[in-house]
Amino acid sequence: MNSYRFEMARRGWIGLMLAALLVLTACSASQGGAEAEPGDTGSTLKVVTTIAQIAEPMSVIGGDRVNVESLMGPGVDPHLHQPTPGDIQKLDGADIILYSGLHLEANMLKAFEQLGKNKPVIAIGETIPEDQLLKDEDGAIDPHVWFDIDLWKQALDAATEELKKASAEDADYFETNKQAYFAELDQLKREAEEKIADIPKEQRVLITAHDAFGYFGRMLDIEVVGLQGLSTESEVGLSDIERTVGLLLEHNVPAVFIETSINPxxxxxxxxxxxxxxxxxxLGGELFSDAMGAAGTEEGTYIGMYRHNVDTIHTALTGKED
Structure with a gap:
């Protein structure tokens, strides 16, 4: 069997396995005892997300009224991630499921469609107006919206509204936490703008493994070149490498960057x-793109991850230590 047919067969078996598991978990839930509904007094909302860029901010906004868990940890590529039986069990036990959408978690869409019949399953990136989103030359939408802080605030705002719907008595608490967190994000944006503006204009070129930093570049006025396309499933050809080398020579760019979730x-x-x-x-350093750092570290927070990237880029392209 050739590699293409093998891959199609493998994906088919995975789809069948997940469909069967969804049926089993649904039957188990229907046969079990009565459970507290989301929003009942004294209950803690259980929120499951795909990526940590959603989970960590929502744990701040939700505070002690919400239990948030991310399926994808450090080094996990959401473009390629196949949902496991363990993932499905966690998703099935959630009150609310939050994912980025815009085809980032392409292999999980069937599971989300099934789960969405019984509970809120929200693609928070798809709440952003399409005219504010970036597209590649083929018209595909760039899903890496968390690198534009203002756009990610819109997505997190939509997620917060879901928390309010599920637990109306905690709505003011969630809103207060959100406003405090958004003030921190506004400060982060100001810091990032100052740091990137300090890089000489002719050397303000960010070269990475795949095209994850388009929103970062648009927001902070830095040219971005990704060797792969928007998805890590795309191939890197010799022409891509030669084109990038030509850009380095033209601008005398001193450094390029690897990503924590991508082969270097x-x-x-x-x-x-x-x-x-x-x-x-x-090699200018390692950037966080599709995955954040380990939980419990500074880079395991959205703000810490973003600040790490800005500082790493600034140091490598200016030679100044932060």
Whole structure:
């Protein structure tokens, strides 16, 4: 069996397995005892998200009235993630499911469709007006909206409204937490604008493994080049590497970057290609793109992850230590 047919068969079996598991969990829930409804006095909302960029901010906004769990941890690529039976069980036990959407978690859409028949399942990125979203040359929407702080605030606002619907008595509490958190995000945006503006204009070029930083570039006025497309399923060709090397030479860019959830091979090929052309390009550091850092670390928070990226880019492209 060739690799394409094998992959199609594998995906088919995974789909059947997940469908069967969804039926089993639904039957189990219908046969069990009565459970507290979301929003009942004294209950804690159980929220399950796909990515930590949703989970960590919502844990801040939800406070002690919400239990938030993310399915995808450090180093996990949401473009490629296949839902496991454990994922389905966690999703089935949630009061609210929040995912980014815009085709980021493409392999989980069937599960979300089934689960959405019985509980709120919200693609928070899809609450943003389409005219504010970026598209590639083929018309595909860029799903990495968390890198535009203002857009991500819109998405988190929509998620907060879901918490309010589920637990109306806690609505004021959620709103107060959200406003305090959004003030921190506004300060983060100001810091990021100052840092990126300090990079010389001609060297303000961000080169990474895949095209995850388009919103970051638009918001902070920095040119962004991703060797792969919007999804990590796309291939990197020799022409992509040669084009990127040419850009490095044109702008005399001193550094390129790898990502925590992406194989660094393509970026290393760019560094080697530039060296062969007489330009020494360094590895500027590791950026968080589709996944955040480990829970309990600064980079495991949305604000800490974003600040780490800004500081890493600033240091590598200016030579100044932050």
């Amino acid at each position: 091979a393509s970026v290393n090929a760019v560094i080697e290609g530039a060296k062969q052309k007489g330009l020494e390009v360094s």
